[in-house]
Amino acid sequence: MNATHYLVIDFEATCCDQGTVPRGQMEIIEVGAVMVEAGGLAIVGEFQRFVRPVRHPRLTDFCTQLTSIRQQDVEAALSFPAVMDEFKAWLRPYRMFVFCSWGDYDRKQLEQDCAFHRVPCPIQAPHLNVKQLMAERQQLRKRPGLGEAVRLAGLQFAGTHHRGIDDARNIARLLPYVLGEARLGGAAAAAR
Numbered sequence: 024m025n026a027t028h029y030l031v032i033d034f035e036a037t038c039c040d041q042g043t044v045p046r047g048q049m050e051i052i053e054v055g056a057v058m059v060e061a062g063g064l065a066i067v068g069e070f071q072r073f074v075r076p077v078r079h080p081r082l083t084d085f086c087t088q089l090t091s092i093r094q095q096d097v098e099a100a101l102s103f104p105a106v107m108d109e110f111k112a113w114l115r116p117y118r119m120f121v122f123c124s125w126g127d128y129d130r131k132q133l134e135q136d137c138a139f140h141r142v143p144c145p146i147q148a149p150h151l152n153v154k155q156l157m158a159e160r161q162q163l164r165k166r167p168g169l170g171e172a173v174r175l176a177g178l179q180f181a182g183t184h185h186r187g188i189d190d191a192r193n194i195a196r197l198l199p200y201v202l203g204e205a206r207l208g209g210a211a212a213a214a215r
Contacts, residue, residue: 028067028120029059029198030148033190034129035090037076039083050076051136052097053090054106055187057195058117064198070113071188073100078139090185104142111145122146123201125169125194126154153194153201160203169193175207176200 035053037044051074058068073096076082082094100106124130130150137144158166161175173180173193181196182189199205 026061026119026121028061028117029064029123029151029195030056030114030117030120030146031059031123031153031191031195031198032056032129032133033124033187033194034132035092035185035187036132037079037082038086038089040085041083043083044079044086047135048078049132049135050074050078050139051103051132052076052082052086052092052100053187054110055189055191056110056113057188057191058120059195059198064195064202064204066192066195068113068117069188069192070110072106072109073097074103074106075100077102091183092186103136103140107137107140107142107145114145120148122148122150123153123194123198124150125172125190126166127152153197157197157201161200161207163207172197172200176205177208 033055034051036049036051038049054070054072054074056070057066060067075097082097087093133144154166157172167175169190170180170184176197178196181193200207
């Protein structure tokens with residue numbers, strides 16, 4: 024890929040451990056994105072917005088506990104189409120990037136929300152499942168969760184897990200391992 028940047032995205036969405044928010048009705052409630060320049064893997068831009076959900080506007084206790092996103096955060100937020108307009112404007116200066124996420128969930132959730140709101144997808148770039156690529160490049164037996172991958176890299180998780188912007192920043196920190204430019208140390212030997 025001739026990418027000049029890596030767009031690392033992590034979405035948080037409405038959810039419930041009791042089945043009251045079906046998978047097909049989950050909605051993005053936080054967009055966390057960092058733009059990483061391909062040369063030195065430095066973060067050169069960040070985008071974070073809360074999004075007001077419409078199908079299940081009241082966050083479940085489970086969702087709030089998992090993400091630390093509060094009801095007032097989403098009630099004060101813009102609609103999904105308005106946030107996507109801001110996101111497209113933020114992306115405009117970056118021409119050749121690859122869309123990276125930890126697994127395929129984020130790509131699928133974005134497609135689902137765009138279809139529901141009848142707005143075009145703001146990202147027209149190849150997608151890279153960095154969770155899968157890290158497991159392949161580091162010869163891991165299974166694909167680790169984000170928290171586990173950070174630990175395997177010998178790093179401390181920065182920020183709050185399951186907050187979109189913090190997860191995106193931590194994924195960006197793992198890019199040297201994802202791209203095979205760095206090798207996992209001793210903690211990872213057991214995972215191989």
